[in-house]
Amino acid sequence: MLLNISFKLMSLLGVYALSSAAIAHDANATYSDPAQSYRSEFVDVATLIPTALFDIRYFSGQNFVGKPIEGYNAPKCLLHKTAAAALVKAHSQAEQAGYNFKIYDCYRPQRAVDHFVRWVNDETDTKTKAAYYPNLGKDQLLGDYIAAKSGHSRGSTIDLTLTDSQGKALNMGSLFDMFDTISNTDDPRITQDQQANRYKLKNIMLAAGFSPYAMEWWHFTYQPQAYPNTYFDFVVQ
Numbered sequence: 001m002l003l004n005i006s007f008k009l010m011s012l013l014g015v016y017a018l019s020s021a022a023i024a025h026d027a028n029a030t031y032s033d034p035a036q037s038y039r040s041e042f043v044d045v046a047t048l049i050p051t052a053l054f055d056i057r058y059f060s061g062q063n064f065v066g067k068p069i070e071g072y073n074a075p076k077c078l079l080h081k082t083a084a085a086a087l088v089k090a091h092s093q094a095e096q097a098g099y100n101f102k103i104y105d106c107y108r109p110q111r112a113v114d115h116f117v118r119w120v121n122d123e124t125d126t127k128t129k130a131a132y133y134p135n136l137g138k139d140q141l142l143g144d145y146i147a148a149k150s151g152h153s154r155g156s157t158i159d160l161t162l163t164d165s166q167g168k169a170l171n172m173g174s175l176f177d178m179f180d181t182i183s184n185t186d187d188p189r190i191t192q193d194q195q196a197n198r199y200k201l202k203n204i205m206l207a208a209g210f211s212p213y214a215m216e217w218w219h220f221t222y223q224p225q226a227y228p229n230t231y232f233d234f235v236v237q
Contacts, residue, residue: 080222107153107236154230173190
């Protein structure tokens, strides 16, 4: 009898140890294999919010690189299911106030971020400078504006704006992905109306659990992130 009890106790302890190890590993790992089961935790936001507008810039050439970005095989907004559920709530609040969402980017594969970094390091390619970084050199973009590891690759961050009921984007005082301090949420150069528009978006997102990024009025991250230490690399398709 004692032998059986000891054996059962050891088995339970073994299961507990394995579970604890799995949790610890999950908190610090980086997953890049698209075959991983983690991909199934991401949802296509258009299936949840079909009335939102989707202008996925990195699928097209309308972005600061000037061409489609690696890893975007479809113009989709993918988010981890927890962030997606919160976005549904935010969109409902926006609709009640008479607005809609126009979404620019969501989950971003690591290979897309690598594409950005290669572009930054190519000093000969400056064709988008006038539109996206008129007051900065490319050597000033890495860090605050373009990171070698992006929070978007974790699956809980989204770039978006508000539109009116006719689909016209509200005047936010700067373009999406404008690399300049004028894109800071509280930049003093924007008008009162432009600041009010930025705060309409900010307050809607805050109420749904998203944290803003002060340097980019369009950038929000749902908290808590499902994978705060993970940078995924499966393609958007």
